[in-house]
Amino acid sequence: MNLETMKKRLKADAEEVELFLAHCLDEVDMPERLKESMLYSLLAGGKRLRPALCLAVAEMFGGRREDVLPFAAGLEFIHTYSLVHDDLPAMDDDDLRRGKPTNHKVYGEAMAILTGDALLTEAFGLMASCSTALPAERVVQAIAHAAFSVGAVGMVGGQVLDLAHTEARGAARKGSLDDLMEIHARKTGALICTSCVCGALLAGASQNDSEAVAAWAGALGSAFQIADDILDEVSDTATLGKPAGSDAAQGKTTYPALLGIEKSRELARQRADEAIAALAPFTGEHKDFLVALTNYAVERSF
Amino acid sequence: MNLETMKKRLKADAEEVELFLAHCLDEVDMPERLKESMLYSLLAGGKRLRPALCLAVAEMFGGRREDVLPFAAGLEFIHTYSLVHDDLPAMDDDDLRRGKPTNHKVYGEAMAILTGDALLTEAFGLMASCSTALPAERVVQAIAHAAFSVGAVGMVGGQVLDLAHTEARGAARKGSLDDLMEIHARKTGALICTSCVCGALLAGASQNDSEAVAAWAGALGSAFQIADDILDEVSDTATLGKPAGSDAAQGKTTYPALLGIEKSRELARQRADEAIAALAPFTGEHKDFLVALTNYAVERSF
Secondary structure, three states, rough: HHHHHHHHHHHHHHHHHHHHHHHHOOOOOOHHHHHHHHHHHHHHOOHHHHHHHHHHHHOOOOOOHHHHHHHHHHHHHHHHHHHHHOOOOOOOOOOEEOOOOHHHHHHOOHHHHHHHHHHHHHHHHHHHHHHHHHHHHHHHHHHHHHHHOOOOOOHHHHHHHHHHHHHHHHHHOOOHHHHHHHHHHHHHHHHHHHHHHHHHHHHOOOOOHHHHHHHHHHHHHHHHHHHHHHHHHHOOOHHHHHOOOOOHOOOOOOOHHHHHHHHHHHHHHHHHHHHHHHHOOOOOOHHHHHHHHHHHHHHHOO | HHHHHHHHHHHHHHHHHHHHHHHHHOOOOOHHHHHHHHHHOOOOOOOHHHHHHHHHHHOOOOOOHHHHHHHHHHHHHHHHHHHHOOOOOOOOOOOOOEEOOOHHHHOOHHHHOOOOOHHHHHHHHHHHOOOOOOOOOHHHHHHHHHHHHHHHOHHHHHHHHHHHHHHHHHHHOOOOHHHHHHHHHHHHHHHHHHHHHHHHHHHOHHHHHHHHHHHHHHHHHHHHHHHHHHHHOOOHHHOOOOOOOOHHOOOOOOOOHHHHHHHHHHHHHHHHHHHHOOOOOOOHHHHHHHHHHHHHHOOOOO
């Protein structure tokens, strides 16, 4: 699949997901200001990569988009909650996200904390709602996988390590490549990986196939993060929607800081190749889309 | 069932739940400091009322304690996360909880936010893990009920309303009884209610029986909260483990502030009687325990 076709599908996916996000709270009897704040962050843009991955993997195993869509939206709820909480003054203290003021800048700190809490909770509600269309065994298995991946072992644990390492380096040492890879695998890799694996589980993929998906997705997450680090270093603020070079300014260890830009690009390419190799057992248009997406994940930083 | 027997069972339940809580993270590969912080708040005491309710209701419908225990522990994870986040400087800004420094006083604000996030996420993982022993349909139905009850409509929504009303009253008006009842129904009632309903769902209770349980639990939650408000007003700091009268000092509307102590006690008794009436269809030792517990919920404030 060429880049153009892949981008077109990714854009159509994003539009479908956004339409769902924009209306999934319509009938919900909740405080208006909380709804406004949740929607502010849910609809602040973004590639909707995680839902797109979940949908494409499910379709590759014969699943129906409409059956998986609420789960895919739940993954975007989780991604959004993590951004809202990471931006808080007590955490990364960011004022801008995707070119717009961060949630706490608009709604205040208390509301931003609660908005994240609500997004995380409603994510599991959306996921559970899939059992109206899909076998409950699959849904509960996917929920367990997602909870494990974004909890203490995965995403939240990664943020804890990131904060600890950033503080430690502020005082003394430079993080190692191993530290960096562990932090990224947890902080951003785990949610990307579970997005893909849950697509497989929900579509009833075999254990073997789900493991192949996990191998691809693990390498994809790594490639994606290396490319993000490169982009943070080489782009300008307008392109990023946040201050360029902000990772370095905050004393965060990045791939370019450890390896230089060229070596980082090589590593990203290597990871993408590993990822694509793991997709070898599969065929068809959805597999082709996933391959094109994996290439794009690194090539955007070249 | 007399008070003595009920208290003995409640204590035994609490011990069983605490043993589970103390060890459920043993094998989990997560950052040590995060584990320490989660356990600090999980094991800071408390009556373990929500798990006890979930277990007793499940047993009333023929469920086995050991099958439901991980779900019940998940409810305590959720209760604990809500306390950690509510105590944050941006929220209620409390220094003490159950006589001990609050989480953020010990671990810092960033870690307290992440600790709450991890507790909430792991709660859903624990809940989903029940599908190894129970039918997946029941587990996913209970997860959906819990997520709805503690999300934007329920617990988080209640905290949003509470903050908004406290701020508004700081400036001008005194909250009405209706406002107060709505805030409490969401903020504390919804988690108590879902603890009971999930016990019924997990044990495979009929729709009718689950509705009777919901009616009882709704009135119980209300009775419980009125009694808590009274205790906050009449107890001393040593008994409460936090500054007595702190609700009033923070400008929060309470039942005693609106109705006086005597009328508040009457209302609590009335709610408890409504609750007990809803249990009429049921019989046996577990029902007797729930009745005794309902009486105790209000009598402790007399």
